[in-house]
Amino acid sequence: MNINIPAYLGFISGSSLLCCLLYLLSAKLSLKLSGSRAAALGGLTLLFGSILGLAGAKILYLLFRFSYLLKTGVFGYLFFLRYDELSFYGGVAGACAGAALAARFLNIRPVRALNAFAAPGALLVALFRFAEYWLGSLGTGDYIEEPLPFPLAVSEVWNPDFPEYYLAVFMLEGIICLRIALFAFQNRKDSLCFLRTVFYLALSQILCESMRAQSIRWLFVRYEQLLCFLVAEGILVWYAVIAAKNKRWNWGAAIWGLVVCGLTVLEEFMLDGKVTLNGYGLPPVAIYLFMAWTLLELAVAEHKARNRLPGAQTES
Secondary structure, three states: OOEEEEHHHHHHHHHHHHHHHHHHHOOOOOOOOOOHHHHHHHHHHHHHHHHHHHHHHHHHHHHHHHHHHHHHHHHHHHHHHHHHHHOOOHHHHHHHHHHHHHHHHHHHHHHHHHHHHHHHHHHHHHHHHHHHHEOOOOOOOEOOOOOOOOEEEEEEOOOOOEEEEEEEEEHHHHHHHHHHHHHHHHOOOOOOOOHHHHHHHHHHHHHHHHOOOOOEEEOOOHHHOOOOOHHHHHHHHHHHHHHHHOOOOOOHHHHHHHHHHHHHHHHHHHHHOOOOOOOOOHHHHHHHHHHHHHHHHHHHHHHHHHHHOOOOOOOO
């Protein structure tokens, strides 16, 4: 698990250019833009997204670590861009803000532009996760005793005769994000395409953040896992509020989201060994399978809640 920053930067730079080109094509087709206007949108999105993504990644990290940084000095971290002192989710939020700003700059409705950006953006998230291959142990999970091949695990060779293996969580995250990118492409005509893509990205990360060995946390609370839940739950609440304005009940998914939150907290306690069954702890695999099942049920609930919204099937 060697750290190779040049390879990482090269991979994410190429990935950004690729997704920019895909966004250019998506915007040209779905927004019916001319070639020059679509190129301008893609170029500005790449520019603004890079700047705001980097700023968002740093700012959110500083906010998460604020109490600690007050003691050690904020300015010692403010202008340094270490890979482990950036928030992945702040970067994603900044990139999305860059896409919206680029659309506003060209007098294009940001909502429509973000819907066109959903599939290329989710693909970019997947590629950035794959790029963590070159960031050492940042994207890995716990140590496993039985050797597993890549992409299931990565190895650390301290002794050539006894290599250590760690779960390659970053690969799981990337594969899930690829599936979400496909979902976004298949639902590109949905007026809620971007919002639903964000929901599924956040939902999947509730599980994946739990599996990552390195995370920003306070006691058992993983800040970025909590943030992902708040984003997903906020979307479900928004569904319910919109339906309520049309005198329809649509709170089922949001309520189930709170149940999932409670179960996730219980599962985290079980993973830490603070909650057991008759003195025996469940194996982590069983706990993660149960967590995945509850999150899949929440995904089904989101789909049903989405279908109850009036007049939101396709873009206008």
